[in-house]
Amino acid sequence: MESLVSILYMIAVFAFAYGIRMMRSPKTAKQGNVISLIGMLLGLLGSLIQPLPLGDNNYLWIVMSMFIGSAIGLPLAQKVKMTAMPQLVAMFNGLGGASATVIGIVELLNINAQTPFSSKFISVLALLIGAISFTGSILAYLKLEGKLRKQWVVPGHNALNLLLLVIMFGLGILIATGTNGIGWPLWVMLALSLFYGVFFVFPIGGADMPVVISLLNSLTGLSAAAAGGIYGNKAMLIGGILVGASGTILTLMMCQAMNRSLWNVILAGKFTAGSGASSNGTDQVMKEITKPDAAILMQYSKNVLVIPGYGLAVSQAQKIVKEMDDLLGGVDVSVKYAIHPVAGRMPGHMNVLLAEADVPYEKLLDLDDANAALKNTDVVLIIGANDVVNPSANDDPGSPIYGMPILNALDAKHVIVMKRGRGAGYSGIENPLFYHDKTKLYFGDAKASLNEIIAELKENL
Amino acid sequence: MESLVSILYMIAVFAFAYGIRMMRSPKTAKQGNVISLIGMLLGLLGSLIQPLPLGDNNYLWIVMSMFIGSAIGLPLAQKVKMTAMPQLVAMFNGLGGASATVIGIVELLNINAQTPFSSKFISVLALLIGAISFTGSILAYLKLEGKLRKQWVVPGHNALNLLLLVIMFGLGILIATGTNGIGWPLWVMLALSLFYGVFFVFPIGGADMPVVISLLNSLTGLSAAAAGGIYGNKAMLIGGILVGASGTILTLMMCQAMNRSLWNVILAGKFTAGSGASSNGTDQVMKEITKPDAAILMQYSKNVLVIPGYGLAVSQAQKIVKEMDDLLGGVDVSVKYAIHPVAGRMPGHMNVLLAEADVPYEKLLDLDDANAALKNTDVVLIIGANDVVNPSANDDPGSPIYGMPILNALDAKHVIVMKRGRGAGYSGIENPLFYHDKTKLYFGDAKASLNEIIAELKENL
Amino acid sequence: MKLGVLRTTDREILPMSKKVIGKLAGLGFEVLIERPEEVVQWELTLFGGTDYYVDKATILEQSDVLLSIGYQDVQTKAKYWLGEFQPFNFPEVEEKLKSLDLVAMSMDMIPRISRAQSMDVLSSMASIAGYKAVLEAANQLPQYFPMMITAAGSIRPAKVLVVGAGVAGLQAVATAKRLGAIIEAFDTRTAVKEEVESLGGKFVEVEGARDESSSGGYAVEQTEEYKQKQQEVLAKRAGDADVIITTAQLRGRPAPKIISQAIIESMKPGSVIVDLAASTGGNTVFTENNATVVKHGVTIIGNSNLSDTMPLTASELYANNVFNYLELIIKEQDIVLNMEDEIIKSATIS
Amino acid sequence: MKLGVLRTTDREILPMSKKVIGKLAGLGFEVLIERPEEVVQWELTLFGGTDYYVDKATILEQSDVLLSIGYQDVQTKAKYWLGEFQPFNFPEVEEKLKSLDLVAMSMDMIPRISRAQSMDVLSSMASIAGYKAVLEAANQLPQYFPMMITAAGSIRPAKVLVVGAGVAGLQAVATAKRLGAIIEAFDTRTAVKEEVESLGGKFVEVEGARDESSSGGYAVEQTEEYKQKQQEVLAKRAGDADVIITTAQLRGRPAPKIISQAIIESMKPGSVIVDLAASTGGNTVFTENNATVVKHGVTIIGNSNLSDTMPLTASELYANNVFNYLELIIKEQDIVLNMEDEIIKSATIS
Amino acid sequence: MEQIGQFVNSNLLEIYILLMAIFLGFELISRVPTVLHTPLMSGTNAISGVVTLGGIILIRSAAADNYVQLVLGSLAIILGVINIVGGYAVTDRMLKMFKKEKK
Amino acid sequence: MEQIGQFVNSNLLEIYILLMAIFLGFELISRVPTVLHTPLMSGTNAISGVVTLGGIILIRSAAADNYVQLVLGSLAIILGVINIVGGYAVTDRMLKMFKKEKK
Numbered sequence A, B: 001m002e003s004l005v006s007i008l009y010m011i012a013v014f015a016f017a018y019g020i021r022m023m024r025s026p027k028t029a030k031q032g033n034v035i036s037l038i039g040m041l042l043g044l045l046g047s048l049i050q051p052l053p054l055g056d057n058n059y060l061w062i063v064m065s066m067f068i069g070s071a072i073g074l075p076l077a078q079k080v081k082m083t084a085m086p087q088l089v090a091m092f093n094g095l096g097g098a099s100a101t102v103i104g105i106v107e108l109l110n111i112n113a114q115t116p117f118s119s120k121f122i123s124v125l126a127l128l129i130g131a132i133s134f135t136g137s138i139l140a141y142l143k144l145e146g147k148l149r150k151q152w153v154v155p156g157h158n159a160l161n162l163l164l165l166v167i168m169f170g171l172g173i174l175i176a177t178g179t180n181g182i183g184w185p186l187w188v189m190l191a192l193s194l195f196y197g198v199f200f201v202f203p204i205g206g207a208d209m210p211v212v213i214s215l216l217n218s219l220t221g222l223s224a225a226a227a228g229g230i231y232g233n234k235a236m237l238i239g240g241i242l243v244g245a246s247g248t249i250l251t252l253m254m255c256q257a258m259n260r261s262l263w264n265v266i267l268a269g270k271f272t273a274g275s276g277a278s279s280n281g282t283d284q285v286m287k288e289i290t291k292p293d294a295a296i297l298m299q300y301s302k303n304v305l306v307i308p309g310y311g312l313a314v315s316q317a318q319k320i321v322k323e324m325d326d327l328l329g330g331v332d333v334s335v336k337y338a339i340h341p342v343a344g345r346m347p348g349h350m351n352v353l354l355a356e357a358d359v360p361y362e363k364l365l366d367l368d369d370a371n372a373a374l375k376n377t378d379v380v381l382i383i384g385a386n387d388v389v390n391p392s393a394n395d396d397p398g399s400p401i402y403g404m405p406i407l408n409a410l411d412a413k414h415v416i417v418m419k420r421g422r423g424a425g426y427s428g429i430e431n432p433l434f435y436h437d438k439t440k441l442y443f444g445d446a447k448a449s450l451n452e453i454i455a456e457l458k459e460n461l
Numbered sequence C, D: 001m002k003l004g005v006l007r008t009t010d011r012e013i014l015p016m017s018k019k020v021i022g023k024l025a026g027l028g029f030e031v032l033i034e035r036p037e038e039v040v041q042w043e044l045t046l047f048g049g050t051d052y053y054v055d056k057a058t059i060l061e062q063s064d065v066l067l068s069i070g071y072q073d074v075q076t077k078a079k080y081w082l083g084e085f086q087p088f089n090f091p092e093v094e095e096k097l098k099s100l101d102l103v104a105m106s107m108d109m110i111p112r113i114s115r116a117q118s119m120d121v122l123s124s125m126a127s128i129a130g131y132k133a134v135l136e137a138a139n140q141l142p143q144y145f146p147m148m149i150t151a152a153g154s155i156r157p158a159k160v161l162v163v164g165a166g167v168a169g170l171q172a173v174a175t176a177k178r179l180g181a182i183i184e185a186f187d188t189r190t191a192v193k194e195e196v197e198s199l200g201g202k203f204v205e206v207e208g209a210r211d212e213s214s215s216g217g218y219a220v221e222q223t224e225e226y227k228q229k230q231q232e233v234l235a236k237r238a239g240d241a242d243v244i245i246t247t248a249q250l251r252g253r254p255a256p257k258i259i260s261q262a263i264i265e266s267m268k269p270g271s272v273i274v275d276l277a278a279s280t281g282g283n284t285v286f287t288e289n290n291a292t293v294v295k296h297g298v299t300i301i302g303n304s305n306l307s308d309t310m311p312l313t314a315s316e317l318y319a320n321n322v323f324n325y326l327e328l329i330i331k332e333q334d335i336v337l338n339m340e341d342e343i344i345k346s347a348t349i350s
Numbered sequence E, F: 001m002e003q004i005g006q007f008v009n010s011n012l013l014e015i016y017i018l019l020m021a022i023f024l025g026f027e028l029i030s031r032v033p034t035v036l037h038t039p040l041m042s043g044t045n046a047i048s049g050v051v052t053l054g055g056i057i058l059i060r061s062a063a064a065d066n067y068v069q070l071v072l073g074s075l076a077i078i079l080g081v082i083n084i085v086g087g088y089a090v091t092d093r094m095l096k097m098f099k100k101e102k103k
Ligand SMILES: NC(=O)c1ccc[n+]([C@@H]2O[C@H](COP(=O)([O-])OP(=O)(O)OC[C@H]3O[C@@H](n4cnc5c(N)ncnc54)[C@H](OP(=O)(O)O)[C@@H]3O)[C@@H](O)[C@H]2O)c1
Pocket: A308, A309, A310, A311, A312, A314, A315, A341, A342, A343, A344, A345, A346, A347, A348, A349, A383, A384, A385, A386, A387, A388, A389, A418, A419, A420, A421, A422, A423, A424, A425, A426, A427, A444, A445, A446, A447, C113, C114, C115, C117, C123
């Protein structure tokens, strides 16, 4: 029996690892999730049949609890709107942490003189980390739900941060060296941990939230591992560590993608625009998109409309855009081109380029056709165009280009803009499109950027 | 002390793993090798200072042996010709196996009534696997050196194979259950193992040798792991398993690349051309090249000369070849194009295509310039050309194209030919170039093939 | 309201098309077109028939708005006259128009801003001229444009030098590039470098150019020192060239004489020069307007209205430009000139 | 030995060049060239001067080998005459040559095998003709070849139909493609489909073509049923086309009349047809050799020697072809005809 | 120092496992494309619901009348199961967004 | 069956390590490009020289007059060291072929 349980646990651990491995590609990810789930079920089975010295009681309680948990969790997951998923994940994560905290409390309540230091210490860890993750996650949930918009930093935040950590750790040692778990140190530590989660997440907001959630996620994993340590349960231990390790790495990767350090996110404790996101002096911000996201966005859309401009000509990216077109065509994404009459620097500039790249003429839409098509377009990819997509021409009578017909990129569902930086177009004026909520910027020379997209596409296909 | 040794071993293990990890790219591989070496040195240090119940004797012996080993190994490695490296690796591998065998023998000589079954069994494994690996590797060495060209299969080879394995295993159990290691079973088993190595490698040859060496390599790793099991030495155990596991996977990957199963290689026991390699009915064979090899070959050469032909036009690969050119140019590989006067199907066919792809005119060499340049060319890449590189025009007076000047591709160091299959050219005649020793075929539509090369290049750069 | 289209004696094209006639009808305008002496094929395609033809006298008599490309000395009852009068080049025309009892508007005076590009006849005609200049040159040149490595020998690609990379020059760069020639282009405006490169051409740099962004896209006269340097550089580039296409113009002044006799003498016999600035004096010392001359073995084609060699498309585009302008000034079946509008203000010359 | 080059009255080009003169000198041959009535510019470039010019009489008198493109009725002391006599089209020429006391070799009779491609004057001239046919058509067409979406309106690309995709046809496909037109091509030989596609053109399929691989690259006469089908398909494609370039020839027979009156009537006014098969009767019913006619609004350019409009390059290539053949028959400063060689055997017609 | 050494020695295998899990975690994660980071996060979050196993063991070890432990253990299970069930279900829904008919 | 179970239970951590090493080995190797397979083989071959550690321990445990063991142990070390030294050196040379000055 015992060895069967061990094997079940072992399968669970490797199912978790293999499940994560399959997250590598959209094609296998769903299956990976199922494998991971099977691992979890086997793990649960193991814990139900594992021989215990005092075991085999209270199955009714277990079944009931599991039923209640499922009854709560499943509808939540199924009814949530797509856009609200991140906060739900945060919430679930918090509950996992809470679960570890509860286990930690119970185990500390149960200690006696024989309990070794290491057991007690590990219980303290489960409690402490779980509690931080719990309140932190719930706060993250509230923030993402928009129920809490403030970000506030107390003076001396960093010093306080350190102090709190020291006190909590000290109390933990105190408890672990004591022989009686129950007592004020336990409750104080619990309270402090719960507070620390809030304290730690409160100042963070905006674009940094995903990083924090990932971090909290890895904390929950560690608390689960600690809880596993209490029972010497390998599935919990290794599974938890896998989550903790991968969560930490994921956090670092996300920071890297934002061009910031983790400390910058946590300690600076306030939202500072990364070097990537640009702002135009006022409070408007250009939002960036990452390579894989741009690639996947296009790959999983029904149609893409490319709006080429002078920048395409400057970077001589016409052949590369055709290659991207071919790749997308291969997965049934329809790609067309919207040619504005004055795009580029001479009449027919875009025509010359796209003909050179052998783009079939049927794929070129002129202004009117393009504007009609834009309404049903999933993704519009603007490559080095500026004036010809500047909405000021429609709605700002003071603009020098007011009255010029433009391509209404904002009619599409998603807008991606490729340009090198904050350069203006021929008319030398600001373009509000770039600061629009719907618009995502992809900075870099158009040719290089398209090459990156192609590399991503090739990897995914 | 003991914990220091444990940590040293641990570092060694992870240095091995990390070293292997760095083999991922030519850029980091050298460093990876150094890291792996450092791990090895730390491991050796650990074994020198590890507290042993009977230890701390005979350092002189150790130092002397190490000195002798280095004195033999280093010059061998440094003097060997580039082309002879594979056989040297095979030989070194065999010595590692021999070392494990010796250890196995000594430990079996030392057993007594108290020695548990598992210890004895593990010694048997070290001896047995090490010995197979030893003679197998030495035979592989001889074959690769060209000292032994025969491949011979006894009738009933497979049955005999099985019988040998059963006998060896039986003897092993016998020894492991006995209390006295010395005796005829030990020596018979040793002899059989040594013989089995020969027996197992003898029928294999030709293109299958690398697979066998990889397999032997993983056997040596396993024998090292077994030896590690004897002493409960984690560095040996995990390091050995890492080698064993990765060796096995590598072996499978190589088989896959050859489009054959491992069983096919080992059991069939004779050289059978894989589905990939094509033969022209006589005994001539077209040798294929894999994607990464083609890419790396070009990437690490000084110059590449492309010979385009009608196939380039058919697959409309002109733009893709330009992209490859750009990528190679980025790493200082000079790419030029040799335009044969009658390549394609109309005068100037290649010029039209390459101009469309924006290949600068300076890069186009005509027949005479190209033939002069070929003598100093590292890699010539023939894309869908056939008649214009057919050496029969030079040396076969019976050929219908005898007397036509051709591009002498064979003057270059390496020749890669891209074509879809075994199709002939306009003149409908065989092309001996494709069967030449220097020539490697890359089958597939030219455009698709070049796209694959580009993907590889991008990954490496 | 009636809109009458007059022919211009030295131009083949007409500023009207069937499509535009239809659109004008929608705005309440009837279109009359001067009857030609002999019906040419492409005009039938342009108008879809001869229905709109009336006598010139009738047009002058009945039209509310006159439309032509060039000016001619006529008496008319029309209240508006829209043309391409080039007041900078022909101040006397401006004077005569002022003496008439009508509002004269000149298409070439429309400012070159993004919004007005759809009315810019200079751009649409220059674009055709650039394209045709290359075809003309390729047809005259006794050799291939593209490189050819053939069994009968290898032919090096033709070298094309474009002087003045404005609208026409850029189109010439693009077209020559398509045909496989090696292109170099030269201009005094520095912004042009990137533009030339964006079409696959090479830009020839001469240091010290004056470039005034305030001039609204037009080039300015250069210093003597600069002209000197330019001569040196160009002499070198031109000696290599098989084809030179010149388009350099200065608004309201004679075109700069960029290609000197020395340069032409250094060129290979059989080379071709197409000079699109012929009407304002030409960019070469030998250019004759609307004529082809051979000097020192070099064929020099002087033609400022190359767009007329592609009359159908040229007329259609011209008509569209005109319509886009008319749309701006037609309000409820009548013509209303809003002088606050920069475009209308600049166009109105009397 | 002396090699004398005679001019051919109806051809502009000469089968000789400075480079080849130099190479022949190396083989021990002196070259004499018939003096022209008036020296043209490109001939100076071709020969680098007038040094080789001698009178026609001297050439006929002194030459050991005569070289010309066409045949002419002359008396000569030469022992060999190399030309492009087209014995299939002009059997009478063959007869006359046979009556002369010399060995006549015809460049056009060289078999079209890979090895002989460097001597194939038909290919090198056809290639130029295909290129020039497109330039000629583009120059005549009253609209752009490429698509243009501009502020003055969008212009659809021109449609070009190439009939007969041999050497000239393929070069036409390539050139029209470069200029941005939409290309369709048609041929009776099935191998051509892939070739057309390899140049970015679209192949028009007509089922049931006879294709004889034994004919050495030349097309064969087709069945009536096929011709019927071909007419139907072509009528449809031609109606859409702005430009048609025809190159279909049959060796030793009149060119097939592929473009009927009905087809021409269905074409848009202003369209252009360039017929490269004019000399053997033309592929259209209206073609006149060496003349341009306008029928039903369609301009039909009949010119079988378009290569002559690019005389410098054409002469150089022709000279190279000739030299490559001479190299084959010159052995140690003398001419030796090895009749075992397929090429020499086929070329020698008397 | 001595204690650490002792600790290392007595938990040698655990440390190996820990380090290898970290190494493995790194290798696994580093190949996940950015666009899958959110599902990945959600998926690993579901895995951390493995803490439920602790709740089950806890409750199974509890005396039938130790209501504090039973209630708290139930709580732990409920929370953990919500994490598991919700986590896997949400991940699955996220990944469905990537599903598209390919030929 | 019972024995296997026992074996699993008593060597649980070792089995974990083994499986993780295999998993890790797979992840590591699967990203090595074909062209580096030969250096990779050579490099892992050098690692298998770790068997030398066994030789050293063997000889260190031998009585100073147990010549059989000493000689055989020496042999094991010599063979192993050749494997190590030669293996790393050859790998290094192979990899040098890939080295090229890049800007
Ligand atoms: N078509 C004509 O005949 C003609 C003639 C003359 C003038 N114009 C005028 O030109 C304008 C054309 O509009 P447009 O939208 O095509 O161009 P645009 O407004 O000039 O904008 C071009 C944009 O491309 C970006 N860019 C430049 N190089 C790039 C590169 N290598 N990679 C990526 N992005 C690059 C620039 O931003 P970054 O610097 O940030 O990269 C710039 O914002 C109109 O205002 C039109 O009136 C047209």
